Amino acid sequence: MGDAIFVQKSGLLGVGIVARCGVLTPHQLSGLARLAQELDCQACKLTTRQTLIFLIPEDKLDQLRQGVEALGLRIGVFGEIVRNVKACAGSSQLCQRSLADVYELAGIIQDRFMNRPVPNDFKISVAGCHRGCTEPFCADYGVVATGEDCYNVYLGGRGASKKPIHASLLAEGISSEGVIALLDYILERYTALAQPKERLCHTISRVGWEAFRAPEELLERFRRGEEGDFLSFLAQATKEGK
Amino acid sequence: MSAREINVTTLRRAVDRCCKTIEECGTCERATCLIGFAQTALDYARTKNTTRVPQGHKFVPENDLRVYYKDDLLEAISEVLLQCQSCQDNHEDDCVINVTRRCLERALWGEYIGFNGSITAYLMEVGKLHPEMGQRLVKLYQEKKKSSA
Known part of the structure; x- marks a missing residue:
């Protein structure tokens, strides 16, 4: 590196x-x-x-x-480090389609994690909506905004090589703080479980997905509860007879 | 797609015209009424300035068997199609446009018409399943498209 x-x-x-x-x-x-x-x-x-x-x-x-x-x-x-973060122009000022200020989040991630040693190169992509212009499914750690400060995280993708791999869903509906905490957790797991110079997708394939599944108590702390948001809104509207 | 690109007010007005009103229904239960549900989805999108209605497509009230006015529903569906961005592969089931359209087609035909992100493919599918109304829908949509250009 x-x-x-x-x-x-x-x-x-x-x-x-x-x-x-x-x-x-x-x-x-x-x-x-x-x-x-x-x-x-x-x-x-x-x-x-x-x-x-x-x-x-x-x-x-x-x-x-x-x-x-x-x-x-x-x-x-x-080399064997966390690379710079690839992020879209999703901010409160720029892309019309963006659902959250991902530019800010991606900047924080880059400042905190870039250059951290890991078994093989580790790429992070952050997208402001499900269109995924920054190809979050092709990154080791892909983040997709689904609402205001609400994100889905995908793990284990790889865009290049003869065998590109699509990332799999790791967590749904977590806050930006959760995205950072989960990344920290994943980097620790990856460092602990990978063989020297082993790319994350290969480690997942060798040791199994379960070894990377985040503990429920970790995710629970950061769940935005957005999935139930509309139903609460509907219940409230029904109650008020609007 | 941002909520800024969707004219929620126009859509809401088109959906409002499909409402049978409390005089006809006796009570107004938004969660169990197809039109009330669509209205609430639109209100949610406007209030939160979002296009995504979390779990919206899963909870469309399918037990609402009331008979609605066909002309109003067709008119509202054509308005929905006008606002739809034809997202193709990026189509999302919980998009407010999708949720609203599903409510309206359920109210009109008692079933959902498959939607894969393409308005053209959708109109062809409606034409196949419901030839007469399909033709009318194409006409309404084209007229709206022309006048909005």
Whole structure:
């Protein structure tokens, strides 16, 4: 594990740069453009996981590091660690379809968990509605908003490889705090149960789903009770004869 | 789809016209009335600013056997279809549009018509099962679509 720095065929370095869930401010964007020109960057590539790769000569790496940090960004991470969080533009200000402020939640998850060591790479995707633009079913830990501060969590997906795997439902109707607590629990289980360099989907397949099922008392603390919300509303409307 | 994209007020008005009113029914029990249930689902969506009515599609009151006015129901279904986003693979059963449509079709035909996220496929299915009303529904829907364009 380490920084997302890859030597290219040309000898240049490909350096991953991570913003908070892929969102750059104009200040950061113009700062990056300046850096790219100053550091003789040959090209910038947008990645599928919402990061940006700078192709730079090796001797410019330290300058890039300093410049990126000064802009409030980070050099990406790679290897057996929790990766940057892929999140949609679901916030109170942006996507019309979003059911919750997932951008905020994803940012908290990224700040807290990114770079944490795990047996193999661990990818997290967060989506603001069931349309799942960020492909939460293809992530190790996929989060889908179903209402205001109410989420379903899917576990064990993998998008790439010759054998992509769809994640399975792990928890329904939990709050953002629950999403974080459950992630903590899953990372602990994964670390405890996986063989070295074993991807989560393989660990689940080897030890069984039950080993990853969260204890009911943990989920209960964070259940939003949204599933009964409409029925309560209906009962109230019937009582009031509205 | 956000609640902002659905004109809940227009939908509610169309559903209201299907209500047999307390004068005809004697009492008003929303939980056991197809129209009352649809009205409540719409009110819920508006109040919570959401399109999802949790468990809404599971609790449609199927024992409501009253006979409603066909013309009003057809009119309301065409309004529902107009507001529907034809979500295709992203169709969700607990969407307020889906819940409302299910209530109305149950009231009109006494059964549900399968819906897989496509309005076109739905209209074809209605035409197959109920040719005369299917034709009328297509006409109403097209007229509404034209005037809203």
